[in-house]
Amino acid sequence: MFWESSIPNAIAGGESRAAVEPMDNDEFAGFYERSARPLWAYLARTSGDPALADDLMQESFVRFLCAPRSPSQASEGEVACRRYLFRIATNLLRDHWRRPRAFSIEETPENFFARPGDSALSDSQMMLGPAMAQMRPRDRQLLWLAHAEGYSHSEIAEVTGLGSASIRLLLFRARRKMARLLGNQERGRTL
């Protein structure tokens, strides 16, 4: 049909393409190589679910490429692109947590019920995992962005959509709680 044949032109046509796509295929491949692993780590450690992290990471990149207001790597730089990507991932995580948890047992993967042995867990997982599980989801995100990614308060505000002033206080409290939990675990392991 007429409109279907006109779509490739609408998508791939010269100026409109540059206006919509934040980067070309090769630029994206490079950006993906540099950003995918930190993004996956963020999603996996804040959600505690590697399978969910796989899905959300892929969805974040696809949405990044499709979003009409994605920052362009050429004009705004990779840092802005990465921040925008983390923002998408943060929103996806938040949507996941808000969704009512109604899943059938048939859909649950087999390894969901199998508790991994200590040998399967890395040192950092054994130390950070239980402490992270006791934190609120938003605090996990704030702590990861601040201490693993090294984002400033204003950058975290941009990623999470929270006010910069409130992040300072929230982060202070979350860090204090996390330090207490980590300290307790360390003392427990040495005893």
Added chain:
Amino acid sequence: MMPGTCPREKEVKQLLERGQWPQACASELRGHVGGCRSCGDLVLVTTAFRRARAEASAGVNLPPPGVLWWRAQLRRRNAAVERIGRPILGAQIFALCVMLLVAAGFVGLELRNGIGLLDRLGALPQTAARTLFDHWHSALLDTTWSPMVLIPAAATVALLGGVVVYLAVEKQ
């Protein structure tokens, strides 16, 4: 300043970000961190998170970027199809509404004039095609029926005109 924060926290944070903690820092600062709760918390939490980030990043199997690129292209194409199809759907709904309106008007008119339609329908099997043709012919010539013919005709022309203009603009 936040209650419980330390003025030397920034210094410690910079060392942690550069990966210079604890080897490349003064023993005096190490001593301070040992005694200061705020700086101690910062070191403990940042070290744990940095280690977790490095380990998690190293152990992940990533899908090839081409797959995601292709998925994004497909999604954008579908979005474009949907965007283009939306006015057409609107036009279809509008046409349906006009037809329903005309049908309601027709039924209303028939009810007001008595049950002439039912009589005509009852006579239909007996007289077959000839009677149907007569009804249609008389309906077209009847002046009371002319708005019933004119309204849908005008609506159809307007609708088709809108679609043609829209497609022409889209093509440009």
